[in-house]
Amino acid sequence: MSEAAKTTRLAGTPTEGQGIDYPGLALNLVGLVAGVAIWWALTAGGAVGLPPPPQVAARFGDVIASGQLATDIMSSLARVLTGFLLGVILAIPVGFVMGWYKVARSLIEPYLQFFRMIPPLAIIPLAIVTMGIDETPKIFVIFLASFLASVVATYQGVISVDKTMINAARVLGAKDMTIFLRVIIPASTPFILVGVRIGLGSAWATLVAAELIAAQSGLGFRMQQAQLYYDLPTIFVSLITIGLLGLAMDRILLVIERRLTVWQERV
């Protein structure tokens, strides 16, 4: 039995979920090229009132050369990362406290449920009136969006830790602190990471909207300016940049998530 089991393990372990899916990637690429080709075909004759790919590419070249794109990316990224990190850093301890202590849960939960129902964008008017139009209100709404997403996930993670596993640690001599550090935290990591990813998604979405309303720089601001001058290529440049940045950040988190949760049984 052990020999057979050994070969299964050898065959199963190293590649599981990690192998690069080359045919899939090739198809992704084909899809992208086809999409750009269709875009080009539709816009080349001026049939659709949108800029064709070369024009957008040229604009990309301009804003990269002038350093404008870099400035916009930096100010947008700074806002997203600050708000997002603050949100997650606060959400994880709050989520743990809520999951671990019933009293804390009952005290905090009503607020959480209430604020979850308010879209972060709806907070913007209030934030601008009370905090002015500089960085603070934008970072605040991003913070709120990522905090709410992560705190719920963390708390769900803590309360769903298998009680038998906690008992197993207890009979091996573990006290509360050890159980918390060595059982609760690792066991709820997958939940927390899902929350962090959702938090990043909503941080990013909230940022662009916040910049549309009030900003002096940033990708959202740039789009809003372009809108005033009917500058379609710049709008395209901003949209594509936002999409690519969001995608890149999500992929990075996904890789981290996979790394930290290789132990999970995936069905």
Next chain:
Amino acid sequence: MAPKIIFDNVTRRFDLQDAAFIALDRLSLDIADGEFVTVVGPSGCGKSTALNIAAGLLKPSEGTVLVDGKAVEGPGPERGMIFQQYALFPWLTVRQNVEFGLRIKGEEASRRREIAERFIDLVGLRDFADALPKTLSGGMKQRCAIARAYAVDPSILLMDEPFGALDALTRVQLQDQLLDTWSRERRTVMFITHDVDEAVYLANRVIVMAARPGRLKEIIDVPLPYPRTEEIRLSAEFMTIRNRVWQAVYHQ
């Protein structure tokens, strides 16, 4: 010699909406040092309740459990427990799982490794020491849990239907392996099962319990020699004892 474990008039009630429900009614039972006792009885007769009280995971409503003459106040590493659902830590490898309790005890890394190695070998998981639990079969997971429990050197092993989730063949293999481990590393074992054959095959004594309220019904001695073999399993004596236990469990 004084008994290793004494259940002294242990009662456990659970409060339900209308009335208190008696899960365990005045259980009194002595288990000798190094004895292998199995517990059988219909579902809901308080087997797990009794075991959890001995483990210190549940408080009795009345009475006490004494281990080495001292009342049980909470869980402790001298009483190891093995669960039906394995309860391995899935983020730790087999070796790290086995070392978990040693780390809590504050053993040095080299000593931890040495002890873990010994018990991983003992349960036959040497080739899987660095594997994660998700890559193990059910039987291998339970062997890892047994090694983990043994590693902290408990004098008592409490096992709650440890082989309940396994197929019949793996079950028989693990029974033999458990007896083999037990004969080399003698501990006091209290083992719950639903399987009458398993109860008789493993035990010095079979404790039969009855339900509503959960209570001790009968204690049946198993005067068969160790090591137990297939021959014993198929012997007439075994059948006779097995039938007695069966009668006690199913004709209450």
